[in-house]
Amino acid sequence: MSQPVQTFTPEAFHRQAHDALGNPQIRANFRKAMDGLMDKRRQAFEDWDLEALRTLGASVRLRALSRLPDLLEQLEAKCEANGIHVHWAEDGEEACRIVTRICQDNGARSVIKGKSMVSEEMHLNAHLAEAGIDALESDLGEYLVQLNEQTPSHIIMPAIHLNTDEISTIMHEHTGTAPTRDVDAMTAAARAQLRERFMAADVGVSGVNFAVAETGTLCLVENEGNGRMTTTVPPIHIAVTGIEKVVENLSDVPPLYALLTRSATGQHVTTYFNMITSPRKEDERDGPREVHLVLVDNGRSRIYQDDELLDTLRCIRCGACMNHCPVYTRVGGHTYGTTYPGPIGAILMPHLMGLEATKDLPTASSLCGACGEVCPVKIPIPDLLVRLRRESVGEGRGNVPGAGVKRSAKEVTAWKSWQWLATHPAAWRGASIVAGKLRGLAPSHLGPWTECRVAPKPAKASLHTLIKQRAKHKDRRQGQQEDEA
Numbered sequence: 001m002s003q004p005v006q007t008f009t010p011e012a013f014h015r016q017a018h019d020a021l022g023n024p025q026i027r028a029n030f031r032k033a034m035d036g037l038m039d040k041r042r043q044a045f046e047d048w049d050l051e052a053l054r055t056l057g058a059s060v061r062l063r064a065l066s067r068l069p070d071l072l073e074q075l076e077a078k079c080e081a082n083g084i085h086v087h088w089a090e091d092g093e094e095a096c097r098i099v100t101r102i103c104q105d106n107g108a109r110s111v112i113k114g115k116s117m118v119s120e121e122m123h124l125n126a127h128l129a130e131a132g133i134d135a136l137e138s139d140l141g142e143y144l145v146q147l148n149e150q151t152p153s154h155i156i157m158p159a160i161h162l163n164t165d166e167i168s169t170i171m172h173e174h175t176g177t178a179p180t181r182d183v184d185a186m187t188a189a190a191r192a193q194l195r196e197r198f199m200a201a202d203v204g205v206s207g208v209n210f211a212v213a214e215t216g217t218l219c220l221v222e223n224e225g226n227g228r229m230t231t232t233v234p235p236i237h238i239a240v241t242g243i244e245k246v247v248e249n250l251s252d253v254p255p256l257y258a259l260l261t262r263s264a265t266g267q268h269v270t271t272y273f274n275m276i277t278s279p280r281k282e283d284e285r286d287g288p289r290e291v292h293l294v295l296v297d298n299g300r301s302r303i304y305q306d307d308e309l310l311d312t313l314r315c316i317r318c319g320a321c322m323n324h325c326p327v328y329t330r331v332g333g334h335t336y337g338t339t340y341p342g343p344i345g346a347i348l349m350p351h352l353m354g355l356e357a358t359k360d361l362p363t364a365s366s367l368c369g370a371c372g373e374v375c376p377v378k379i380p381i382p383d384l385l386v387r388l389r390r391e392s393v394g395e396g397r398g399n400v401p402g403a404g405v406k407r408s409a410k411e412v413t414a415w416k417s418w419q420w421l422a423t424h425p426a427a428w429r430g431a432s433i434v435a436g437k438l439r440g441l442a443p444s445h446l447g448p449w450t451e452c453r454v455a456p457k458p459a460k461a462s463l464h465t466l467i468k469q470r471a472k473h474k475d476r477r478q479g480q481q482e483d484e485a
């Protein structure tokens, strides 16, 4: 029996967060999973000078970004020389059209996909379905959420919101697998189902973790072997990636790889690390006959032009900021209603979707700073959240689509009045006395702000008055004591 399709949107963030907080199963699933991931990460870095490694990772990413246009041209030239066809896509729509055209040109009806968040960002599966092309996710977590007609709730572990019983039900209802709590049995069943699809697929679509400009090498990090199957079994391989994933040379990869695996899953190395540099050569027995690389911009060039927001592009998509975020771990990934949830989503999605749709995401943070502290490439996430908040009320540089959407004349007037009062002591004292006398008239409901809070009332007396009263009281007691003596 098919599950009802759940639709989550960033515009409905408040309602979705409310629903998630009232769902003990979601909270328990995320709490358990995130506690485990935080612990694994901590252990994985125990024998390392983490700060030195983070500094190295940040400098590698910054160096690559400082030369991004040159490196992209170098990557294109090198890939083409290696026999990889390179395509440029301005946005997700164009990227989908490119992938669909390659499929159609080759008469493809069936696509197998390795894990790719950029393909999620592009909504590639829906686009291919419209063209009559069937796309199946082969990452186990992605396979499960696809069966369940959901989207990933985490960028590294797409099905982290599901527990064993829920997965058993999904597999039973959608694939006929006998109900079981045996994880190995479910994995074996999924492997058998996917194996057939790998062998029959016309095209494999994958993501890219690092694209090396020096050699034209596409690096793919994974644990299940599905990435290797996707990129070697079908006759055509299409890799899709954001333009920011380029690095300068091969020696840049090991530090980023070390940071990525430890930060993401607490592993020292992943089970598979794939390096793809060309299609199958004449003397080789396997591999695709054609390899395509689709470089997707989708708002990244705009981010690149702002020297503060540029830091967003350092991201290596490890998910650590999500695992450590007190908001994400309580409401889960679907609540955000965006391809990238959690702190990375809050700083990236406003650029991809505009602040009109995502204005509540940068404020879905207590600014505790945990995300910035664990980010392996030292992205100043809290600073970027503050910057986006400023943009949303029209106080930034106007470099984000939808800037100023939250600007409210009432709020501006209120803050300007507050500022004036706070800088005029006599007026402040007068206002404090009046507010203290009229405190009984203060409203107890202030819209959404008091949904989870008690409205504050003006104090009966100001701090200055209280200090004066206390000093008088002290003098009086002292006088009494002297009289008694």
Ligand code: SF4
Residues within 6 Å of the ligand: 263, 314, 315, 316, 317, 318, 319, 320, 321, 322, 344, 371, 374, 375, 376, 377, 378, 379
């Ligand atoms: S922002 Fe940092 S911690 Fe978050 S996914 Fe990107 S690299 Fe990882």
